[in-house]
Amino acid sequence: MPLFTLNINNKEHRIDVAKGTSLLWVLREHLGLTGTKYSCGIAQCGACTVHIDNAPMKACVLPIDSFADGQRITTIEGLSEKGDHPVQKAWIEAQAPQCGYCQSGQIMQAVALLEENPNPTREEIKEYMNGILCRCGTYLRIVKAIELAAENKTPIT
Amino acid sequence: MKTATKHSSRREFLKTSSGVALFIGVSGILPQLVSCKKTDKVRAQLAKHELTAWVRITEEGEITIYNPAAEMGQGSMTSLPVLFAEEMDADWSKVKVEFSPQEVEIYGSEGWAPGSKLMFTVGSRTTKSNYPVMRKAGAQARHVLMYSAAKHWNVPISELTTANSNVIHEPTHRELSYGALVPFLKMPDILPDFTEDQYKNPKDYKLVGKRIPRTEIPVKVNGTAQFAIDIRLPNMVYGVLERGNLHGSQPTLNNQTEILALEGVLKVIPFDYAIGITATTLEAALNAKKRLKIDWSESQATGYNSQEIYHDYEKIADSKKNGKIITEQGDVKKAMRTAAKTYRTDFKNDYVYHAQMEPLNAVIQVSAYFNSAEVWVGSQQGTDTKLGVPKLLNIAPENVNVHLQYLGGGFGRRSMNDFVEECALLAKEMAPRPVKLIWTREDDVTHGAFRPLTLQRLTASTDKDGAITGLSHFVIGDGGNLVASGIKNHHYNIPNQWAEWRETSHGVRLKHWRSVGHGTNKFAIECLLDEIAMDQGADPIELRRKLMVKSPRALATLEKATEISDWNGPEKAGRAKGVAFAEHGSLGTGVCEISVDQKTGKIKVHRFWVALDAGVIVQPDNVKAQMEGGLIMGMSSVLKEQITIVDGRVQQSNFDDYQLLRMEDIPESIETALIPSTSIPEGVGETATPLVACAIANAFLRLTGKPLRHLPFTPERVLAVLNG
Ligand code: FES
Ligand code: FES
Numbered sequence: 001m002p003l004f005t006l007n008i009n010n011k012e013h014r015i016d017v018a019k020g021t022s023l024l025w026v027l028r029e030h031l032g033l034t035g036t037k038y039s040c041g042i043a044q045c046g047a048c049t050v051h052i053d054n055a056p057m058k059a060c061v062l063p064i065d066s067f068a069d070g071q072r073i074t075t076i077e078g079l080s081e082k083g084d085h086p087v088q089k090a091w092i093e094a095q096a097p098q099c100g101y102c103q104s105g106q107i108m109q110a111v112a113l114l115e116e117n118p119n120p121t122r123e124e125i126k127e128y129m130n131g132i133l134c135r136c137g138t139y140l141r142i143v144k145a146i147e148l149a150a151e152n153k154t155p156i157t
Numbered sequence: 158m159k160t161a162t163k164h165s166s167r168r169e170f171l172k173t174s175s176g177v178a179l180f181i182g183v184s185g186i187l188p189q190l191v192s193c194k195k196t197d198k199v200r201a202q203l204a205k206h207e208l209t210a211w212v213r214i215t216e217e218g219e220i221t222i223y224n225p226a227a228e229m230g231q232g233s234m235t236s237l238p239v240l241f242a243e244e245m246d247a248d249w250s251k252v253k254v255e256f257s258p259q260e261v262e263i264y265g266s267e268g269w270a271p272g273s274k275l276m277f278t279v280g281s282r283t284t285k286s287n288y289p290v291m292r293k294a295g296a297q298a299r300h301v302l303m304y305s306a307a308k309h310w311n312v313p314i315s316e317l318t319t320a321n322s323n324v325i326h327e328p329t330h331r332e333l334s335y336g337a338l339v340p341f342l343k344m345p346d347i348l349p350d351f352t353e354d355q356y357k358n359p360k361d362y363k364l365v366g367k368r369i370p371r372t373e374i375p376v377k378v379n380g381t382a383q384f385a386i387d388i389r390l391p392n393m394v395y396g397v398l399e400r401g402n403l404h405g406s407q408p409t410l411n412n413q414t415e416i417l418a419l420e421g422v423l424k425v426i427p428f429d430y431a432i433g434i435t436a437t438t439l440e441a442a443l444n445a446k447k448r449l450k451i452d453w454s455e456s457q458a459t460g461y462n463s464q465e466i467y468h469d470y471e472k473i474a475d476s477k478k479n480g481k482i483i484t485e486q487g488d489v490k491k492a493m494r495t496a497a498k499t500y501r502t503d504f505k506n507d508y509v510y511h512a513q514m515e516p517l518n519a520v521i522q523v524s525a526y527f528n529s530a531e532v533w534v535g536s537q538q539g540t541d542t543k544l545g546v547p548k549l550l551n552i553a554p555e556n557v558n559v560h561l562q563y564l565g566g567g568f569g570r571r572s573m574n575d576f577v578e579e580c581a582l583l584a585k586e587m588a589p590r591p592v593k594l595i596w597t598r599e600d601d602v603t604h605g606a607f608r609p610l611t612l613q614r615l616t617a618s619t620d621k622d623g624a625i626t627g628l629s630h631f632v633i634g635d636g637g638n639l640v641a642s643g644i645k646n647h648h649y650n651i652p653n654q655w656a657e658w659r660e661t662s663h664g665v666r667l668k669h670w671r672s673v674g675h676g677t678n679k680f681a682i683e684c685l686l687d688e689i690a691m692d693q694g695a696d697p698i699e700l701r702r703k704l705m706v707k708s709p710r711a712l713a714t715l716e717k718a719t720e721i722s723d724w725n726g727p728e729k730a731g732r733a734k735g736v737a738f739a740e741h742g743s744l745g746t747g748v749c750e751i752s753v754d755q756k757t758g759k760i761k762v763h764r765f766w767v768a769l770d771a772g773v774i775v776q777p778d779n780v781k782a783q784m785e786g787g788l789i790m791g792m793s794s795v796l797k798e799q800i801t802i803v804d805g806r807v808q809q810s811n812f813d814d815y816q817l818l819r820m821e822d823i824p825e826s827i828e829t830a831l832i833p834s835t836s837i838p839e840g841v842g843e844t845a846t847p848l849v850a851c852a853i854a855n856a857f858l859r860l861t862g863k864p865l866r867h868l869p870f871t872p873e874r875v876l877a878v879l880n881g
Contacts, residue, residue, distance in 0.1 A: 018420070021440045029395075029439050034387035035380020037565070039514045040598045044812035047514060076380035083379030091378045095370060095778055098230030098786055100377030101514040101565030107378060129820045133812065135514045135566050136230045137789025139823045141782070 009078025035076035046132030090149035098136035218336025223257035225264035227278035229564035244295030248322035281840025405456030457664030458805030470612035480659035487653030492627025496618030508800035515565020521584035522591035535564035569669035606668035613681035627653035643675030672843035683851030717768035722748035735856025742840035743771035747848030758876030772836035791849025793818030
């Protein structure tokens with residue numbers, strides 16, 4: 001099997017997997033970075049959202065052989081050392097999660113939003129977050145958490 | 158009065174430096190302290206006595222409380238320990254929470270049959286069923302600590318008080334923390350039962366009714382919360398099944414040799430209804446699954462078309478043949494005969510799917526000698542907490558160890574353990590290698606177990622003053638209580654009532670879906686009320702006020718909802734409000750405000766208000782979260798979700814063709830008012846969802862004068878109604 005090298009959370013990983021394997025399976029099943037979730041596999045739900053060079057992407061549809069050298073992948077595990085990224089803190093403050101399954105993807109998407117746009121309007125939040133599903137219906141608290149994090153003015157990264 | 162129960166014949170107990178486990182019989186039976194580290198000792202103790210093991214205290218004062226319920230987002234990891242810690246007077250900052258072992262004899266709460274026990278996180282019973290258990294066990298834990306301090310200081314127990322994990326002897330100004338008491342723990346001969354007046358006075362509550370952050374939220378924002386799908390074990394292999402999209406159909410595999418030759422494939426394992434594959438990696442298993450060439454047999458569902466079946470259902474409703482009678486009160490026939498006016502309306506409901514975000518999965522390892530099994534699973538548990546594995550694998554229940562994980566959503570789907578059984582059979586084939594079974598989303602949708610399709614035929618009679626005198630409700634559909642729940646009207650004063658279920662059967666898999674039959678039956682009942690109100694030119698709230706005369710608690714929610722929604726206030730142009738009432742344990746009145754795009758038929762929900770009486774509120778913020786979640790899931794199902802069957806085959810397969818509500822469609826706000834109460838807590842997880850269909854339809858009726866009677870209210874259907 002071919003050997004791939006990926007930079008994930010600022011660490012080089014050498015991975016031996018079949019060509020075409022999705023980044024999601026590599027993260028979850030080969031590397032044990034299980035904070036990134038599987039839910040649809042077809043870029044419809046956003047549970048698998050990670051950052052590729054700071055841009056939010058859906059890991060389930062990224063084949064491992066599509067990465068260029070030097071591209072940086074960040075997962076929820078790499079967002080902060082102690083779970084204290086301002087967005088994570090805002091999430092706790094808003095008591096946003098219910099089952100929690102979608103929340104890594106929600107948080108990764110929200111971080112990317114605030115990096116791009118530190119003071120989003122409600123409409124901008126809704127538009128940017130639209131690709132991430134939550135079956136438990138925590139959307140209103142997610143909006144609240146993002147607004148809290150934005151107000152907080154703490155630098156996001 | 159404290160009542161003595163049994164005497165202890167065995168006073169010695171074991172301690173370890175890492176803490177002791179306090180085992181307290183909830184029925185007042187023999188308390189014991191047993192080493193918490195030696196699980197076989199604990200088991201031996203538990204085998205001898207009917208005990209309940211709830212808490213572990215270390216000498217450092219760390220307190221671990223065991224949660225017997227599944228955590229699927231409803232907050233059991235906090236609400237149950239809060240009840241325990243409140244009565245124990247524990248310092249909440251020192252409390253940790255863990256799932257209890259899945260041992261029903263020890264951790265079960267009262268089951269459906271008298272004297273039986275259950276660990277089953279269904280029907281929104283978490284708080285209600287565990288409320289007496291957790292309070293009593295917490296109070297007993299406190300009693301043991303006080304007893305031990307009394308012995309240690311040689312003072313009467315009646316002179317002791319507790320506060321924040323300390324036992325205090327006021328007369329001598331002495332105090333000892335719970336942790337410091339561990340070396341001196343002594344068991345009383347008798348363990349008191351407690352009557353209501355011996356529990357903490359609610360005005361002294363420090364935890365119950367306060368905003369306590371949920372204990373498991375930090376791990377849910379840093380990615381470390383462990384769901385079963387996250388389990389990885391040495392030597393683990395992967396399992397997938399191809400089940401087709403025709404329920405009940407049997408497969409014939411045509412290319413087994415080719416599949417077995419694929420890289421990474423280990424075994425092909427046939428099931429009655431599926432072909433299983435195990436492989437060394439998930440990608441290999443999924444690749445092989447895609448290449449299966451299977452012929453599927455016909456099944457009971459063959460030929461069944463869900464969208465055409467309503468004609469048959471109407472005929473069943475017309476028929477003189479009764480079904481199973483659920484309510485028979487007064488004389489409905491007479492009420493209809495003597496009515497000043499009667500109303501007859503049919504309501505229709507398409508299938509809906511659970512769509513819990515974590516697809517079904519499990520990890521199971523069967524030992525090399527096939528005599529024990531380890532099971533990692535997110536389950537709402539079941540009548541058998543070992544989830545069917547012992548029977549299936551012929552392993553003694555005590556040798557099956559279930560490690561309950563967080564559930565990435567349940568909504569009823571995870572109270573059916575078909576996926577656990579599948580994984581057990583794969584694991585048996587692969588023993589001693591552990592197997593992770595994953596359902597793809599496509600599997601989860603096409604082999605779903607849906608909320609049944611139904612038709613409700615309602616007939617109501619009114620007298621010359623417009624009062625509703627009779628209500629007859631037929632529900633036609635498959636699934637017994639799945640379609641019949643919520644058909645009763647406990648809170649409406651309608652003297653003559655009749656309800657019956659008329660059975661159909663199509664071979665489509667069905668299951669409880671959040672709030673079960675309440676979703677569809679309340680839709681029908683509440684909409685009929687508004688159609689009557691419209692016909693009478695009456696205000697829908699006023700009409701319900703009259704119906705609720707004998708139900709003050711229900712009425713209080715109606716009044717509160719009227720108030721917080723400013724029901725009588727001015728309405729923005731193009732908008733209207735609608736009201737609905739539902740009971741599912743707790744009682745709730747909901748009001749929504751909507752508008753409709755006349756060109757596209759799209760309904761927009763702007764705001765939602767709900768007033769709820771759920772008895773004692775253990776965690777107010779969490780109850781609000783349940784209202785928000787329940788309403789949004791309701792909006793999703795009502796406005797978007799639809800499973801259709803053509804020639805027996807499920808037509809949807811993933812979130813591209815089974816749409817869920819997204820951020821763009823959320824309301825501006827959801828406001829919840831909680832009615833203060835000292836009654837026993839009632840479930841809150843399923844009261845909000847059934848309010849949605851009827852509140853929206855009732856708002857639509859007030860806005861347009863036209864009724865919506867078929868769920869879901871997709872834009873096409875709404876347009877057809879508008880133009881009809
Ligand atoms: S799993 Fe990647 S978008 Fe759903
Ligand atoms: S919190 Fe459960 S799916 Fe979002």
